[in-house]
Amino acid sequence: MLNRLLKTSILPLLIYWLLGGACFAELRGTGDLGVVIERERGSVLIIETSTRSILGRVGKLGDLSHASVVFSRDQRYAYVFARDGGLSKIDLLQNKLVRRIEQAGNSIGGAISQDGRFIAVANYQPGGVRIFTSEALELMADIPAVYGDEQRSRVVGLVDAPGRQFVYSLFDAGEIWLLDMQDPSRIEIQKFTGIGRQPYDALLTPGGRYYLAGLFGETGLALLDLWHPEAGVKRILPDYGRHDEKLPVYKMPHLEGWAVAGNLAFVPAVGRHEVLVIDTRQWRLVKSIPVAGQPVFVMARPDGRQIWVNFAFPDNQQVQVIDAEDLTVGRTLQPGKGVLHMEFTPRGEEVWISVRDDNQILVYDTRSFQEMARLPAVTPSGIFFTARAAKTGL
């Protein structure tokens, strides 16, 4: 009797196991998924935007201050770049850490190649870029950022670009490197030297034509036109970053936080309560829009009709919405204490906002400005949706 019971109850279980992990996870699409960084816990929340819910949490991801995320081209996996050099691959469908490697001592973000096959990481220590297969996180190339007398530079502002390329800047060397991966077995590197002192961050314009690096060591920005790399790096907006030395700069604004809508770029001024409007055809300043604090992220709603701005301390309880046509602030919202990041749903009908000190994520309708949901999160910072997989330079 016992024997029979065992057989009839263990066999089904065995088969259940043999059917594999797939059965434990719900079969679902991945186009409406995303992750939210919980910085202090070293974890991420997996969320979905269709019914605004939290699906799970994955922890033990290391130091997630200034963490960023890219997604596999099938939008099933998230790659999390930690500050401590950790690179983690997370399965969004099974709420689990697939693999974590400590690929460097200190790193600052990364990118996924246009074809989704490679993950590149920008490292401070040792200075350089390491490239891994997206499938297994196996090292496939190590490219030290060597300059001058065999010195190693910290690497910043790493982005993917069309034509299976990566672009990044060497903070200590003042260089921009363009990595051509069209033939992964024969990576070609083009180096642009003397581009300006201490490039600290960079962005690629939507579509992927222009790479812009912000300079910490001087004013202005370095511009590389990827349609014409042979023309070299130019300096634009010579006054960008100039600020009153008596005004403290609470936070160097992120360049990924630039918004480009039509021919206009909306750019956080450094150390001033202003969003700068720049015509991208001549790279000339069109207007300065007064705002509620020092802007950190300046983000365009996907249709380009609105520009949403958050601020550095002590004004970081607010979010302002700029009308992209009037170039004035049309709305001020008060999501709560410590607004750190914003992410629009792919077609822009809603925006998710992380409010760190309130341990909450707020979701707003971007047309009515009505609050649609509040979700609990432990000190949330960056929010990243899977639709990024289909975009260049994010």
Next chain:
Amino acid sequence: MLNRLLKTSILPLLIYWLLGGACFAELRGTGDLGVVIERERGSVLIIETSTRSILGRVGKLGDLSHASVVFSRDQRYAYVFARDGGLSKIDLLQNKLVRRIEQAGNSIGGAISQDGRFIAVANYQPGGVRIFTSEALELMADIPAVYGDEQRSRVVGLVDAPGRQFVYSLFDAGEIWLLDMQDPSRIEIQKFTGIGRQPYDALLTPGGRYYLAGLFGETGLALLDLWHPEAGVKRILPDYGRHDEKLPVYKMPHLEGWAVAGNLAFVPAVGRHEVLVIDTRQWRLVKSIPVAGQPVFVMARPDGRQIWVNFAFPDNQQVQVIDAEDLTVGRTLQPGKGVLHMEFTPRGEEVWISVRDDNQILVYDTRSFQEMARLPAVTPSGIFFTARAAKTGL
């Protein structure tokens, strides 16, 4: 003994069944999926672009001439609009038809609302728009296209627009209707009359600001600026569509086949071997580019660097690639007999081309123009990738 054998073998099977359909389908992301219309078979192929393979086929979808497809916001389901009024919901993960309704006698495409909750279908017979829930395909609104003396017009050029709106044109009435679904229980309709004779197709510019309708009954295009509907519909490009009456127009070019890259729109000339380049700031003709035949689809690679063009009979064995900067044809490809449609992978590294008479789909690398794969398909026409779920107006 038999008794025991039955118990041990049936129980596991029972449990296997109870675990449900999820176990029969592979757990996978949906960001790299797509469908290809097989017109004559009335079926679609489900494909994935990461390893360029066919995952399955779903049939019995009705008359798929001029069929089009939209995707659920989670990118799991494809909605196929058939010519015979059929609307089908396909589960891409389980290769199966979830539901098919015959919602009208004759229809011409549709759209999914910005928030993914509603599917709108443009009907010829009975003339009007019907709106269904995307979840269950339940009718939630029926909006007859009534004009004049209680006449019903055929509806064309239906697109979704930001702000949970739909826009479409009334072929027989010469009107454009703007449907506001912000509050789905109280749909508001704004009608623009006298917009021109016989609008036959339309497009929304990327980002969703401008709705343009082509006119069959006269030259020029009707333009509605959705940032300023109060300004009404304007007529632009007064010569568009003017052609030599002695030259047969083999096919009215699709307006969804317009490419907008930066400030330029690349537009198929009607009945002429030309692609027109239009400055979208003043809606003025910049240049006519001579091409190999009457252009049908004129599509921009996602980064805007290249414009790919296919042609009407008898030149439909070719594809030409226009350089978006030089505004000249840089490359002519010969994919095979009956090139009907093209779709770029989300970040543009490859393009899929349907070659009807050769019963094949060809995949090219868009940088090297190398052929990467050939896949069998029965009289393939439209190709649609799930990344469309994150885009407006497609």
